[in-house]
Amino acid sequence: MAVVGHRTTLEEYITSEWREKGLSDGLGAVIMAIADGSRLVQEQVQQAALADVLGATGDINAGGDIVQRLDTASSDIFVEALSQSGHVAAIGCEEIERPVIVEGNVADGYIVLMDPLDGSSNIDVAVSIGSIFGIWQKRPGENVNDDSLLRVGKEQVAAAYVVYGSSTVLVLATENNVCGFTLDPEVGSFALTHPGIKIPAECAYYSTNEGNNKVLDGPTQKAITLLRDKYSQRYVGSLVADFHRNLLKGGIFAYPADQNRKDGRLRLMYEANPLGFVAEQAGGAASTGYQRILDIVPEQLHQRAPLILGNKDVVEATVSVINGS
Numbered sequence: 001m002a003v004v005g006h007r008t009t010l011e012e013y014i015t016s017e018w019r020e021k022g023l024s025d026g027l028g029a030v031i032m033a034i035a036d037g038s039r040l041v042q043e044q045v046q047q048a049a050l051a052d053v054l055g056a057t058g059d060i061n062a063g064g065d066i067v068q069r070l071d072t073a074s075s076d077i078f079v080e081a082l083s084q085s086g087h088v089a090a091i092g093c094e095e096i097e098r099p100v101i102v103e104g105n106v107a108d109g110y111i112v113l114m115d116p117l118d119g120s121s122n123i124d125v126a127v128s129i130g131s132i133f134g135i136w137q138k139r140p141g142e143n144v145n146d147d148s149l150l151r152v153g154k155e156q157v158a159a160a161y162v163v164y165g166s167s168t169v170l171v172l173a174t175e176n177n178v179c180g181f182t183l184d185p186e187v188g189s190f191a192l193t194h195p196g197i198k199i200p201a202e203c204a205y206y207s208t209n210e211g212n213n214k215v216l217d218g219p220t221q222k223a224i225t226l227l228r229d230k231y232s233q234r235y236v237g238s239l240v241a242d243f244h245r246n247l248l249k250g251g252i253f254a255y256p257a258d259q260n261r262k263d264g265r266l267r268l269m270y271e272a273n274p275l276g277f278v279a280e281q282a283g284g285a286a287s288t289g290y291q292r293i294l295d296i297v298p299e300q301l302h303q304r305a306p307l308i309l310g311n312k313d314v315v316e317a318t319v320s321v322i323n324g325s
């Protein structure tokens with residue numbers, strides 16, 4: 001068996017290279033809380049069929065989607081881990097209508113917006129799913145309240161996602177630096193496996209729900225046709241899985257506005273903003289088709305946004321067809 005040398009663990013990365021970049025121990029504690037929570041979620045996801053947690057709870061979450069039991073369990077796991085980190089002031093979550101304001105939050109408190117388990121409709125068929133996190137630092141001296149979570153995406157200090165697939169990979173983005181860490185379930189720690197991720201210059205894939213084509217407006221239909229003519233289609237129906245493949249292999253993900261969804265389907269604060277931040281730090285781009293995602297001034301915690309995400313040149317070309325610029 002090939003002997004693999006020591007790989008830097010996430011803990012080692014944060015206590016060494018992280019500090020060299022001037023990133024705070026408090027932010028490191030938030031990232032470790034996400035990693036700790038994702039290990040527990042991964043165990044639940046792997047055991048879902050056996051532990052009889054499959055299927056819907058019958059509850060309806062803030063977004064009106066049918067809540068899967070794992071959604072609820074994942075939300076609880078991450079809220080607990082983040083609250084216990086000692087550096088989180090408030091949490092916004094797809095599964096929770098109102099923000100969670102963490103008592104006794106510390107001076108350098110961070111604000112975390114999360115989709116604890118994205119793609120939950122794939123849970124029952126064992127298809128890759130994921131968790132998504134956007135991280136902002138509360139303003140100095142701010143008494144955190146519900147409005148504190150309505151932060152513009154470009155003010156994020158970090159973003160992360162975890163993909164629970166054939167392996168469990170945590171991708172962490174800070175300014176101009178995107179790295180991937182793969183979970184070794186036997187050891188229970190994440191090892192640095194993807195240092196310095198940059199989206200490849202060549203776009204290989206396009207990811208969109210072609211079933212929506214009939215409800216797209218003319219320019220958007222034309223933009224999707226141009227993608228279909230140039231690239232291979234890959235569409236899992238799980239945003240994190242689709243984005244992760246496109247980030248590593250080159251690709252564009254498009255869930256544009258349509259006649260039934262004027263604001264698109266995906267959530268601004270805990271899907272589009274974090275993944276848009278990761279994409280930009282890896283040399284990519286993220287747009288609604290009319291505006292840079294990270295420039296949007298949010299009005300509601302659970303608001304939606306159209307999302308065109310991936311290779312910068314292809315996003316820009318697609319956007320120019322959509323908005324006629």
Ligand code: P6P
Pocket residue numbers: 118119120121209237238239240265266
């Ligand atoms: P559609 C999953 O429910 C999700 O929120 C994203 O993960 C995914 O990209 C999208 O919805 C899929 O939506 O309409 O194609 O089923």
